[in-house]
Amino acid sequence: MTLADLAATSGPASAAVLADQGLSDSERVALLDGMRGRLGEMRDAIARGLASDAKSRTGMVGWNAKGLWEAHDALSAPLLKRVQAYAMAVNEENARMGRIVAAPTAGSAGTIPGALIGVGDHLELDDEALLLPLVLAAGIGEVISKTMFIAGSTGGCQAEIGSSAAMAAAAVTELLGGDAEAAVHAAAMALMNTIGLVCDPVGGYVEVPCVSRNAFFAVHAVSSAQLALAGLRSFIPPDEVVQAMASVGRMLPPELRETGEGGIADTPTGRRIALEMAR
Amino acid sequence: MSLLDVIGPVMVGPSSSHTAGACRLALLARHAFGHAPHEARFVLHGSFAKTARGHGTDLALVAGALGAAPDDTRIPVAFAEAERAGLAFSFTTADLGDVHPNSVRIELHGRDAAGAERGLVLQGSSLGGGIVRVFELDGFRIEFSGAAPTLLVRHVDTPGVIARVTRVIADDEVNVAALYSARKRRGGEALMAVECDRAITPVAAAYLLHLNAITWLRQVPAVMSASSDGSHIASATAEVVP
Numbered sequence: 001m002t003l004a005d006l007a008a009t010s011g012p013a014s015a016a017v018l019a020d021q022g023l024s025d026s027e028r029v030a031l032l033d034g035m036r037g038r039l040g041e042m043r044d045a046i047a048r049g050l051a052s053d054a055k056s057r058t059g060m061v062g063w064n065a066k067g068l069w070e071a072h073d074a075l076s077a078p079l080l081k082r083v084q085a086y087a088m089a090v091n092e093e094n095a096r097m098g099r100i101v102a103a104p105t106a107g108s109a110g111t112i113p114g115a116l117i118g119v120g121d122h123l124e125l126d127d128e129a130l131l132l133p134l135v136l137a138a139g140i141g142e143v144i145s146k147t148m149f150i151a152g153s154t155g156g157c158q159a160e161i162g163s164s165a166a167m168a169a170a171a172v173t174e175l176l177g178g179d180a181e182a183a184v185h186a187a188a189m190a191l192m193n194t195i196g197l198v199c200d201p202v203g204g205y206v207e208v209p210c211v212s213r214n215a216f217f218a219v220h221a222v223s224s225a226q227l228a229l230a231g232l233r234s235f236i237p238p239d240e241v242v243q244a245m246a247s248v249g250r251m252l253p254p255e256l257r258e259t260g261e262g263g264i265a266d267t268p269t270g271r272r273i274a275l276e277m278a279r
Numbered sequence: 280m281s282l283l284d285v286i287g288p289v290m291v292g293p294s295s296s297h298t299a300g301a302c303r304l305a306l307l308a309r310h311a312f313g314h315a316p317h318e319a320r321f322v323l324h325g326s327f328a329k330t331a332r333g334h335g336t337d338l339a340l341v342a343g344a345l346g347a348a349p350d351d352t353r354i355p356v357a358f359a360e361a362e363r364a365g366l367a368f369s370f371t372t373a374d375l376g377d378v379h380p381n382s383v384r385i386e387l388h389g390r391d392a393a394g395a396e397r398g399l400v401l402q403g404s405s406l407g408g409g410i411v412r413v414f415e416l417d418g419f420r421i422e423f424s425g426a427a428p429t430l431l432v433r434h435v436d437t438p439g440v441i442a443r444v445t446r447v448i449a450d451d452e453v454n455v456a457a458l459y460s461a462r463k464r465r466g467g468e469a470l471m472a473v474e475c476d477r478a479i480t481p482v483a484a485a486y487l488l489h490l491n492a493i494t495w496l497r498q499v500p501a502v503m504s505a506s507s508d509g510s511h512i513a514s515a516t517a518e519v520v521p
Contacts, residue, residue, distance in 0.1 A: 017282070021282065031281070031282060031283065034283045034287075035282070035283070035286065037289070038283070038286050038287060038289065041289045056293070057293075057332070057333055057335060058333045093292065094292030094293045095292060095293050096292070096293075097291055097292050097293060097298075097335050097338070097354065097355040098291065098292060099289060099290065099291050099292075099350055099352055100289075100290065100291075100292050101286060101287060101288075101289050101290075102286075102287060102288055102289075102290055102295045102299070102408065102409060103285075103286050103287075104285050104286070104408065105295050105407075105408055106290065106292050106293060106294050106295040106298070106299070107293075107294070107295075109292075112286070134286060135282060137286060138282035138283075138285040138286045139282065139285075141285040141286070142282060142285050145285065149407060149408075150407075150408060151296070151406075151407030151408055153296070153380075153407055154407060203330065203333060204326065204329065204330040204333070204334075205293065205330065205333040205334065206292070206293040206294050206334070207293070259326070260330070277330075277332065277333050278329065
């Protein structure tokens, strides 16, 4: 299935994703049960992450989600704060070897819970309402992964956080009543505006800038859903956007693909941390 | 690839490649070994060698050797679990050659059910997203990924052995997804790795082992879908072999 096929379906996009899997009734039930379990795991990780300020193994992160969650809401923007805090809660749990759901990777694990559960909680929705949007998120990820292997070492951060933001944008759009076309275009706009993002983790660890990046791109996904729900569309067809992301990924030098040898990792402080950790 | 692989796996962080993938490679080694090892040596290559500690690659490897799946919350305390289970472990680094940057050689030692000392050497790579690939077992260049139940058969390189094995698999109504076979020299020892849609029955496995040309057999489960149920460590492998 292409994104164009998905956008052209008449019902909810998640229904088309499910139909495309060609599952028996029992396999379908197992898939939905599995997704329900994933949602529960995401919620557990958020709760643990918001409550803990224990440092990660390297000591670079661990207090950000709790710090934000307990801080004064200076902007009077509770949705923004919730989405950011949830996203970082998951990634800080990840950094301290807590249990998370890779979505689609561990480094980008906070984006979908931040955006989807964050919006759901803001609107006081039942978790069951998030189930089919999560299936759609997986379907979008599956389509992207057919064009490019989703890993920072393959295509840079744009392949990881760009994919998770695209998946989350589609999910939030469907959650808020958007049709298949709106959901697919939300994904495309999120991805288009992530193209070029490099994977430059300090010391090679999934911490800096990964934790804050999940906060930023969970919000990015919600922004994209807002545009799509208002009727805005990606000028470049969604499948072509995915091709463009993959093409840029192939142009990225190895230094900017998870090796910890370029970008923010290749700063005096980044290099010092890498040396200290290697000892 | 299932949608549950896209939103998933459920795993202990921080890295699908350096933590979950490392755990799975060691879990594959543990299953291929078939016994509780008393010693595990890990030789880390490339990015695994450079960033193992910060990623918990070391803990994940030890946990996998104990039989833990990537979502087992005892991974962060795997060294203490190893001490309790009587597993000695060590880490060294080496250049394993022209292989993926996230690669490891895992050497397990222990006694089998009859008390005889056994060893196993597995080399594999963590390709990203928790996906792994074994590329060498006991010096044989074969491949398997843990995505499907895998039948490992050591045999003497004689005409018709591969046909005999696949015949038994077919009679068991099991579909073969992929088959790799390698030998060290003509007429010498050989190993095949058969990825199947499901495991063959114990009766079929016992029949294969009884054949003269076949010297060793293991059924390695699909570790890609393995999850902890709270009792996973040190209870992983049902022994198939005498």
